[in-house]
Amino acid sequence: MTSREAERELRQSIIDACREMAAQGINQGTSGNISVRTDDGILLTPSGLAYDRMKPEDIVVMKWDGSWTASASNVPSTEWRFHLDILKSKQEVGAVVHAHPIFCTIIAIMNRSIPAIHYMIAAAGGNDIPCAPYAQYGTAELSQAALDALRYRRACLLAHHGLIAIGPNLRKAMWLAVEVEVLAKQYHGCLQLGSPPLLPDEEIDSILKRWGQYGLRDSDDTPKTPQHSN
Numbered sequence: 442m443t444s445r446e447a448e449r450e451l452r453q454s455i456i457d458a459c460r461e462m463a464a465q466g467i468n469q470g471t472s473g474n475i476s477v478r479t480d481d482g483i484l485l486t487p488s489g490l491a492y493d494r495m496k497p498e499d500i501v502v503m504k505w506d507g508s509w510t511a512s513a514s515n516v517p518s519t520e521w522r523f524h525l526d527i528l529k530s531k532q533e534v535g536a537v538v539h540a541h542p543i544f545c546t547i548i549a550i551m552n553r554s555i556p557a558i559h560y561m562i563a564a565a566g567g568n569d570i571p572c573a574p575y576a577q578y579g580t581a582e583l584s585q586a587a588l589d590a591l592r593y594r595r596a597c598l599l600a601h602h603g604l605i606a607i608g609p610n611l612r613k614a615m616w617l618a619v620e621v622e623v624l625a626k627q628y629h630g631c632l633q634l635g636s637p638p639l640l641p642d643e644e645i646d647s648i649l650k651r652w653g654q655y656g657l658r659d660s661d662d663t664p665k666t667p668q669h670s671n
Contacts, residue, residue: 460493469541473538546603549572565596568645
């Protein structure tokens with residue numbers, strides 16, 4: 442495969458993931474956006490273009506200095522700043538997924554983090570999924586708030602806004618976004634019954650030490666020990 446063919450395949454994978462967000466019910470309309478790392482910068486969804494109309498050539502190419510190129514009248518997503526800043530600051534991250542899932546957004550509107558109601562909270566790297574303080578979309582302030590919330594996590598909520606999930610590749614970032622929305626739905630349901638009991642920090646620490654290959658594995662990931670499947 443040539444480098445040009447590889448890039449086109451990567452562009453198509455972004456479009457496929459955008460359509461999957463709608464199919465999975467974690468996004469509505471064109472409000473979400475996705476980016477992936479390249480050697481020279483990032484590939485990013487354009488602003489305001491319906492996913493069912495999006496073509497590989499519509500994906501925006503953005504360099505690390507923030508300059509960009511796109512076809513026709515396309516411009517980068519209005520949230521390009523936090524995509525670029527996250528991928529610049531976290532070298533282990535290969536993809537960023539931003540969406541407005543219903544239950545994540547409900548919790549974010551209430552300025553709440555998702556606590557350790559279930560051991561799957563460990564998928565995001567700790568004992569909670571923090572909620573970053575509100576800042577207007579597309580601003581440097583929002584980007585900094587997201588970076589702070591993601592300092593020790595792989596997912597966060599954005600107050601009065603939505604969700605960010607990150608991963609070493611797009612497949613894992615998408616998987617995490619769906620898992621976080623499930624946790625948000627569970628938390629919302631628990632709150633209808635009262636204040637839910639939480640798993641203690643030491644239990645989450647123990648789970649994190651065991652995490653290993655639990656969750657979504659790439660096809661070339663080989664577990665070192667037998668793993669409980671989920």
